[in-house]
Amino acid sequence: MSTEPNSTDVEDDEKYPSNFIRTIIEKDVAAGKNSGQVVTRFPPEPNGFLHIGHAKAICLSFGMAKEFAGTTYLRFDDTNPSKESIEFADSMKEDISWLGFEWLEVRNASDYFDQLYEFAEQLIEDAKAYVDSQSADEIRAMRGSLTDAGKNSPYRDRTVAENLDLFRRMRDGEFADGEHVLRLKIDMASPNINMRDPAIYRIRHVKHHQTGDKWCIYPLYDYTHCISDSLEGITHSLCDLGFEAHRPLYDWVLDNIKVNCHPQQIEFSRLNLQYTVMSKRKLKQLVEENLVDGWDDPRLPTIAGLRRRGYTPTALRDFCRRIGVTKSDNNVELALLQSVIREDLEDTAPRVMGVVNPIKLVIENYALDKVEMLTVANHPKLESLGTRQLPFTGEAYIDREDFREEANRKYKRLVLGGEVRLRYGYVIKAEKVIKNDAGEIIEIRCTYDPDTLGKNPEGRKVRGVIHWVSASRCHPAEIRLFDPLFTVDFPDASDQDYHDLMNPGSITINQGFVEESLSEASVSERFQFEREGYFCIDSKDSRREQLVFNRVVGLRDTWAKIEQKTG
RNA sequence: UGGGGUGUCGCCAAGUUGGUAAGGCACAAGGUUUUGAUCCUUGCAUUCGUAGGUUCGAGUCCUGCCACCCCAGCCA
Secondary structure: OOOOOOOOOHHHOOOOOOOHHHHHHHHHHHOOHHHHOOEEEEOOOOOOOOEHHHHHHHHHHHHHHHHOOOEEEEEEOOOOOOOOOHHHHHHHHHHHHHHOOOOOEEEEHHHHHHHHHHHHHHHHHOOOEEEEOOOHHHHHHHOOOOOOOOOOOOOOOOOHHHHHHHHHHHHOOOOOOOOOEEEEOOOOOOOOHHHOOOEEEEEOOOOEOOOEOOOOEEEOHHHHHHHHHHHHOOOEEEEEHHHHHHHHHHHHHHHOOOOOOOOEEEEEOOOOEOOOOOOHHHHHHHHHOOOOOOOOOOOOOEHHHHHHHOOOHHHHHHHHHHHOOOOOOOOEOHHHHHHHHHHHHHOOOOEEOEEOOEEEEEEOOOOOOOOEEEEEEOOOOOHHHOEEEEEEOOEEEEEHHHEEOOOOOOOOOEEEOOEEEEOOOOEEEEEEEEEOOOOOEEEEEEEEEHHHOOOOOOOOOOOOEEOOEEOOOEEEEEEEEEOOOEOOOOHHHOOOOHHHHEOOOOEEEEEEEEEHHHHHOOOOOEEEEOOOEEEEEOOOOOOOOOEEEEEEEEOOOHHHHHHHHHO
């Protein structure tokens, strides 16, 4: 299971505001409702991977229970066997525990199939449910429209005996898929379409991943969910706004069967995040059409993708708390997510050096085979992160971005004829460049000032400090940089097909070099490559002999802003 | 045109019984700095979708209007 450091308990921090759901629960607990107990559930359908929108729901449902000393069930809403699988359920368990939450028990809606069936027979006996033998198309046509009432099915007044007989024969497999359906008898003229005799059982001759071939009829969501909640003794059933119009049905079912627990359903708005898609359908397509590297592609907003990208559980939980919980539509900026992971990693990631776009630098007056071991801090402020040995040699790699043949004063990096400090090392001066036939710079020749280790040269100021890596004492590494998967901030809201909105430059792969110490890096670590950003080992593709790093997020880059403005 | 929701700074979001607009992100300007990072300081809604009304006083109460979102799966 998870080896993630979850030391920072962001939930305990009181500088963030409450939300309307907590307010409701606080009042209920104070009033002694449900004996003051809080029991919640997180009920995903195991038909895909969890994403950051689910993380919001997870933090809420698990978080509320935890806060009020209650418990949470992880319940797989597995009523549609043709779309679900054990593999998806397993991935969800992994993601939830990685996020840092514990469930009381894992349940499946299918655990309740027997009870659900009994309640259905009772509903039939009470003349509150009937078997409809119309086709799906006929039922749709009879449902009416948003503005017009529906019409009663010709089968609506079958006798209890007939309904019971038909329903049992449905269960026993006497009919083909779609031949009959069990419907609640509520009101075909209800202004709420969900109350117009909703179907609660359909025939599906498919094997179920939990119950095998035991059933060929499966209950539908509206009927299953509220009863499952009730059976588990859930006190507060939190779900997204999409189910708001279903609440009357949720309540109707529980009011019309014999149960002694009637949970309160409370809806909140789902998360919309810039530059990505959140619908399960689209996420699934991206994966199945091989537009991304699986469900855990680092560019995806899936929890698995964010994990592989290098996000921490702490940052994700902090993010969920910062976005709040309301009923209003929201469009959260990517900048907030990035800010949250930077804040976490700033205080936890050891600093190290890596060169993303290498260009060779030769120090002409530094002895060819000389090696000086520099003792450098792993963090500029946190001594607790210790120190490491860094080899300094006559040849190094620096980033192409850090050198220009000429530049104005604003450019604080290496310029021909100018001086700059190699971080933690000496001050060097660029003397000349060597170019290939195409005119590209392939090597920078420079000299160093031996009297500048750990102290500034006297009487002159160097332009700045740049990072580097010893050419003879480093490891080559593949370094993957990511940008948003989409070119528009809210592809889901666009009229265009999202395929046409994909960013062809969402991933760039560089062959770079990292310092020696990184060969020991493990998948659970994150590092700051100084002046570049935060990186982690790619859990899927990195090998000891061929390291692969993912950039979690870049450092805040005010220079880029200045450059952009200047032109 | 039915029903259910939502509208407070560029984004997110506090704002319990009416008393004179929190905070975070972003942005801007300074300071520190061997990461153009971090950190620190400062600035950033006379105004709460809108028009009226009640009141000494309204983001909070009342009325009308406008905008946006969700619902017509034998999906969840």
